[in-house]
Amino acid sequence: MNNLSASLEDYLEIICNLLETSQSVKAVEIAKKLNISRASVSEALMKLAEKDLIIYEGHKGITITPTGLKKAQEVILKHKTLTTFFENTLGLNNTIAEENACKIEHVISDEVFFRIKTFQEYCEKNKNFIEDFKKGHKNTSHE
Amino acid sequence: MNNLSASLEDYLEIICNLLETSQSVKAVEIAKKLNISRASVSEALMKLAEKDLIIYEGHKGITITPTGLKKAQEVILKHKTLTTFFENTLGLNNTIAEENACKIEHVISDEVFFRIKTFQEYCEKNKNFIEDFKKGHKNTSHE
DNA sequence: ATTAATTGTAAGGCATGCCTAACTATTTGT
């Protein structure tokens, strides 16, 4: 009962991102962001609150708990690292990189994730190697 | 209605793999392989048959159609390529590589997949670069 | 303060994908 579904991880991630620019988030903002109904968001928020990942008080808005923040940051780190790897190392465009990171972040294990992170950093230090690779892919990387 | 769920892709993949060693596959073999009930397999096979990806005739066994084979091979290629990338380039052990490939193969887009494939081949030609990277990870790669 | 607009909740539905239990059909062994 401790593990979050891909769906709940997404909610948490969005809440955390929205909280960076405003004090408290409203359910309707999430509904708009995810393009789903207010009712579905309401249900999901109840589940997150039950797991003590957020504090949800209806019209008063949503606040994240320390546990929730930790979990959200883990997902966000996966998201960012994967996006960077797809863009900077593989040379793919941002849209494709984001879309794929969004899905893979929920299924990748910590071991593989951290290894990709380290590898990405290693590649960052070896620009020549990556530039040579990217030369064959001018098409997709900058459309 | 054309897109396969991760679950149905898994069934198709296993059917294809089992067909390599025997003429026709039985539902019970899949149930054992996936560790799920015969009833669940039965349902899934009906769905695959309805989509014309397999020919299913109960006790007579399962046969794959050309369309089904094509789809299965796509998934299998993703699976193999990802596993190889995780093992040979990132230096992770086979179990972790397989587990992650198994999940990512269902959510990764073709663009990202083909780029990883090309990148993996590029790395294969530049052993030094990869060997230097792997030197820091003796632990996980060969336990 | 009262109405209107916005936001949130509850109820009932649908699809996926798994389960068990009970039943049917087929195959195998003697």
Place this chain on the structure above:
DNA sequence: ACAAATAGTTAGGCATGCCTTACAATTAAT
């Protein structure tokens, strides 16, 4: 050929996660 074992199906359940519709609560505007 017939009983036993094996394989497959059906029915009813459960959880997730989405939907719509209708209703309730809150906030904003006049």
